[in-house]
Amino acid sequence: MKKSIILVVMMAVTAAGLSSQTFTYVGSAKCAICHKTETQGKQFPIWQGTKHSKSFAALSSPQAADVAKQANVQNPAECPDCFKCHAPLYEKAAELKAEGVTCEVCHGPGSEYKKLNIMKDLALAKQNGLIVYDNQDAIKKQCLTCHANAHGKSFDFAAAVEKIKHNKPAQ
Numbered sequence: 001m002k003k004s005i006i007l008v009v010m011m012a013v014t015a016a017g018l019s020s021q022t023f024t025y026v027g028s029a030k031c032a033i034c035h036k037t038e039t040q041g042k043q044f045p046i047w048q049g050t051k052h053s054k055s056f057a058a059l060s061s062p063q064a065a066d067v068a069k070q071a072n073v074q075n076p077a078e079c080p081d082c083f084k085c086h087a088p089l090y091e092k093a094a095e096l097k098a099e100g101v102t103c104e105v106c107h108g109p110g111s112e113y114k115k116l117n118i119m120k121d122l123a124l125a126k127q128n129g130l131i132v133y134d135n136q137d138a139i140k141k142q143c144l145t146c147h148a149n150a151h152g153k154s155f156d157f158a159a160a161v162e163k164i165k166h167n168k169p170a171q
């Protein structure tokens, strides 16, 4: 009896220890190891072809200088106000700042779920930090954290999803 209580306590401690703080960001090159093939759906090259992979670089463009001037920002490529959407990992994983809106911004930090045996089991992957979206509303809510009225532009959700989609091909 006593033993099992101790075991339960130990399991609770372990579970708490595995909460978000132990999940760290690994960068898109790690995801690419498995998510670049035709059969998996080429998620990595597709993402590379979208503006999300260039959102940090965009802060060094001439256009960014104009946007910055209007926002009273001196150097957009070093401005946390711009990073919030253009380099969202700048605080949690500064070394991945230049990846911009990268895989783990939308799918959660991958240190634990990226292991093949875990990735193959969706429930286990979720327990290990993977974020997936169950319906269109959940996806839209996530997009709007950055796209709601960004620079005064409206957001056409359906068209935007179409532009960045990276589905696994039907079997």
Ligand code: HEC
Residues within 6 Å of the ligand: 026, 027, 028, 030, 031, 032, 033, 034, 035, 103, 104, 107, 109, 110, 111, 113, 114, 115, 116, 119, 120, 122, 131, 132
């Ligand atoms: C060792 C190989 C491997 C690595 C590394 C890997 N994945 Fe996966 N991933 C898989 C496999 C296998 C599946 C299951 C796909 C299937 O259904 O056949 C999967 C599924 C997924 C899914 C879909 C889950 C679902 O069923 O809806 C997402 C999202 C995902 N991976 C994101 C990532 C991200 C982000 C990274 C990098 C942090 C990553 N993966 C790294 C192999 C990998």
Ligand code: HEC
Residues within 6 Å of the ligand: 051, 058, 059, 061, 063, 064, 065, 067, 068, 071, 073, 076, 079, 081, 082, 083, 084, 085, 086, 145, 146, 147, 150, 151, 153
């Ligand atoms: C609330 C989120 C958010 C913030 C904060 C933000 N941006 Fe943006 N920015 C976006 C989004 C979203 C787009 C893409 C809009 C579209 O095309 O639909 C964008 C687009 C841009 C573009 C156009 C890039 C291109 O090549 O297409 C530039 C330049 C830019 N932002 C500069 C800045 C600068 C400079 C700052 C800081 C002063 C900043 N942004 C702050 C969300 C943001």
Ligand code: HEC
Residues within 6 Å of the ligand: 051, 052, 054, 055, 056, 058, 084, 085, 086, 088, 101, 105, 139, 142, 143, 144, 145, 146, 147, 159, 160, 161, 162, 163, 164
């Ligand atoms: C963390 C902030 C962030 C989130 C979350 C986000 N985006 Fe973006 N998105 C951006 C920024 C910043 C840009 C502009 C990048 C650039 O132009 O360099 C952008 C650009 C885009 C573009 C290119 C615009 C164009 O017309 O070429 C599309 C499409 C897009 N996002 C779709 C989506 C969708 C769909 C979602 C939700 C699944 C989403 N985004 C979530 C920040 C974000």
Ligand code: HEC
Residues within 6 Å of the ligand: 028, 031, 032, 035, 041, 043, 044, 045, 047, 048, 052, 101, 102, 103, 104, 105, 106, 107, 131, 132, 133, 134, 139, 164, 166, 167, 168, 169
């Ligand atoms: C702007 C947010 C965003 C970014 C960036 C992003 N994804 Fe996704 N991803 C989504 C959404 C939304 C879906 C569709 C809903 C879902 O399955 O969760 C999705 C689906 C997936 C799936 C499941 C595909 C399927 O049909 O089963 C995989 C695998 C995946 N993403 C991997 C990646 C990888 C790897 C990267 C980086 C190279 C990445 N994603 C970048 C938002 C994003």
